[in-house]
Amino acid sequence: MKFQGVDYYCIDDLLSTEEKMTRKMTRDFMEDVIKPLVVDAFHSEQPVEMRKFAPQMGELGLIGPFIPREYGGPGSSYVAFGLISQEIERVDSSMRSFAAVSAGLVMFPIWQYGSEEQKMKWLPAMARGEKIGCFGLTEPNVGSDVSSLETVAAKKGNKWIINGAKQWISEASIADVAVVWAKTSQGVKGFLVERGTPGFEQKFMSKKGSMRAGDVGELILNDVTVAEDSMLPKSGGLKSPLSCLNMARYGISWGALGAAMDCYETALNYTGERKQFRAPIASFQLVQEKLVTMLIEITKGQLLSYQLGRLMDAGKAKPTQISMAKKNNVGVARMCARTARELLGANGVSLEYSPIRHMANIESVYTYEGTDDIHTLIIGQDITGISAFGGGR
Amino acid sequence: MNMIVCCKQVLDPEAAPSTFKLDAANNRMVQPPEIKPVVNPYDEQAVEAALRIKDKDKAANKITIISLGNNLARDVVKKPLSMGADELILLEDPAFEGGDSFAVASALAAAIKKVGQFDLIFCGRQESEWDDGQVGSGLAELLGIPSVTIAKKAEVMDGGKVKVERIVADGYQVLEVSTPALITVSNELGEARYATLKGIMAASKKQPVVWKPADIGMDAGKVGAAARKSKIVKLFQPVKEGKCDIVSADSPAEAASLLAQKLRENKVI
Structure with a gap:
């Protein structure tokens, strides 16, 4: 039977008809088309072929759903974007990474900081899934401390020369274009670096223990020369890449709940069928406590995401609120994955069941787009007015 | 071409049998709250059949x-x-609740007469709750138009006739039918397309027209359950029992002989 949703608090009653239809459409596509592929992709570390599936996802409107129609997107609500993320990550976090990177980290900065020509060149093609992008911010020596970027871009005549390396980049090896963030004499700027540009290498990173069904890799920029109009003209300072992260974190906050729901659903079904001591293990108090804990945390996370989505749609969401939802809901997913794995006993370590795959994937999600600790410090600074990031020590 | 597609909201046929419940006293099915309804899958394919015609000329087809x-x-x-x-x-x-195939076909016929102009009506070959497969043919009869059942393809030809490929036991027939006509669509048509986000947003701007019995010239006391021509005498869930006998013997030949003997005793062979 297809997944019927986790909705203990009748949150569906708060959703519009169109939001429910969007969720169902995404759920049907992901279950029919993508779900049958992810276990083998994860096991073999041969990513799901996004060149093949991105056009299908684009046709359905799953890539950059909030991008306005004038740039080829459907122009949907942020709640709908959240529900799409939830249904995609219910199948696999790496697929939601693709969706969140495309929407929040590539299309969003082009939309917000790009020229009209850049928007018209890339956004409609990306929304259709014909072009794929990646986002280059993290570096081998630079993670949470993005102010210490080592990638630099120097102006030479009417060209920019970029040097540096980017690591842990989703869709790195298949991207048609990378949004590369680099220090310049004008502060941090975003550059559109196209596949095939001399000196630009795109590598797949193997031997990962997480996100094995997706493309993760590195970008190497060795005297990469791009035209002046490759720079995103309205980007400036760290607030530009950080605003992109906010969009991706928002998608993650919903997506993580999708992974949590799948773990809960798997554990609920399994414990109802698995018999030990002549009874379904769901009849044991210790098992019920674990199932109830998962459900309570998922339900609280759903309410958090729902209200955050409405704030986003009203243009009133604060980055710190996004941090709270990302931190909380990824934590919920992490707990649910581990608890479900435990409830499945020995079978829980088999990839035939989803919790161990979600458990491995969520470790990446826990760390990327702002680690759990960083989000704690963001909220801490907001409520106390005191930075605890430790700069300068 | 004006096309009408009849679509029924049904219990999700993929729901686990354990969630299926009956109200035996009233001979009714009960909608389990945990199972969300869906569009009858055959009806989705009927929509797909109409959309494939519309795809050829979006402006000329409705x-x-x-x-x-x-x-x-x-x-x-x-x-x-x-x-x-x-x-x-x-x-x-x-008032529309509790109807049988005749009651449903009668109400649909009245509604279609109110719509007025139509060239083609598509229905799913049957709906997944009762699997009667009678509404399509009944509707055609009530409207006095030809029907072609269990189609896997429908194409509009030059001149306005419709070429239909109709599933039969050992293949398919190719028929031509004049319009107006009714076609019931089978799963052999292929997968119905997904909704799209742009489609969902366009749909959000369209408000459905809601008609009550009086709006289609029918008496509320004479539709639905009151219009039934058939009566359910007994509705029950059959109890399936599995029993396994292991035939053991010293040699495969002896085991086969014993197995054949048991099958004969149980009148299987």
């Missing part, structure tokens, strides 16, 4: 969806609009 029931979930009944249909008419009233 698709109107008609759904009948009570308390219809908007996110379910609007799905055909999000796939590309143009209009949605809901025959929605408590």
Whole structure:
């Protein structure tokens, strides 16, 4: 039977008809088309072929759903974007990474900081899934401390020369274009670096223990020369890449709940069928406590995401609120994955069941787009007015 | 070409049998709260058949969806609009509940007469709750138009006739039918397309037209259960019992002989 949703608090009653239809459409596509592929992709570390599936996802409107129609997107609500993320990550976090990177980290900065020509060149093609992008911010020596970027871009005549390396980049090896963030004499700027540009290498990173069904890799920029109009003209300072992260974190906050729901659903079904001591293990108090804990945390996370989505749609969401939802809901997913794995006993370590795959994937999600600790410090600074990031020590 | 597609909201046929419940005293099915309704899958394929005709010339073809029931979930009944249909008419009233194939076909016929001009009507070959497969043919009869059942393909030909490939036991027949006509569509047509986000957003701007019995010239006391021509005598869930006998013997030949003997005793062979 297809997944019927986790909705203990009748949150569906708060959703519009169109939001429910969007969720169902995404759920049907992901279950029919993508779900049958992810276990083998994860096991073999041969990513799901996004060149093949991105056009299908684009046709359905799953890539950059909030991008306005004038740039080829459907122009949907942020709640709908959240529900799409939830249904995609219910199948696999790496697929939601693709969706969140495309929407929040590539299309969003082009939309917000790009020229009209850049928007018209890339956004409609990306929304259709014909072009794929990646986002280059993290570096081998630079993670949470993005102010210490080592990638630099120097102006030479009417060209920019970029040097540096980017690591842990989703869709790195298949991207048609990378949004590369680099220090310049004008502060941090975003550059559109196209596949095939001399000196630009795109590598797949193997031997990962997480996100094995997706493309993760590195970008190497060795005297990469791009035209002046490759720079995103309205980007400036760290607030530009950080605003992109906010969009991706928002998608993650919903997506993580999708992974949590799948773990809960798997554990609920399994414990109802698995018999030990002549009874379904769901009849044991210790098992019920674990199932109830998962459900309570998922339900609280759903309410958090729902209200955050409405704030986003009203243009009133604060980055710190996004941090709270990302931190909380990824934590919920992490707990649910581990608890479900435990409830499945020995079978829980088999990839035939989803919790161990979600458990491995969520470790990446826990760390990327702002680690759990960083989000704690963001909220801490907001409520106390005191930075605890430790700069300068 | 004006096309009408009849779509029914049903219990999800993929729901686990353990969730299926009957109200045996009243000979009714019970909608389990944990199972969300869906568009009858054969009806989705009927929508797909109409959309394939519309794809050839979007401006010249129009698709109107008609759904009948009570308390219809908007996110379910609007799905055909999000796939590309143009209009949605809901025959929605408590009085429509409990009807049999005749009652449903009668109400649909009255609604289609009110719609007026149509060239083609598509229905799913049957709906997944009762599997009667009678509404399509009954509707054609009530409207006095030809019907072609269990189609896997329908194409509009030059001159306005419709070429239909109809599934039969050992292959398919190719028929031509003049319009207006009714076609019931089978799963051999192929997968129905997904809704799209743009389609969903376009559907959000379309409000369904809701008709009560009086709106289609029918007496509320003579539709639904009151209009039934058939009576369910008994509705029950059959109890399936599995029993396994292991035939053991010293040699495979002896085991085969014993197995054959048991099968004969049980009148299997």
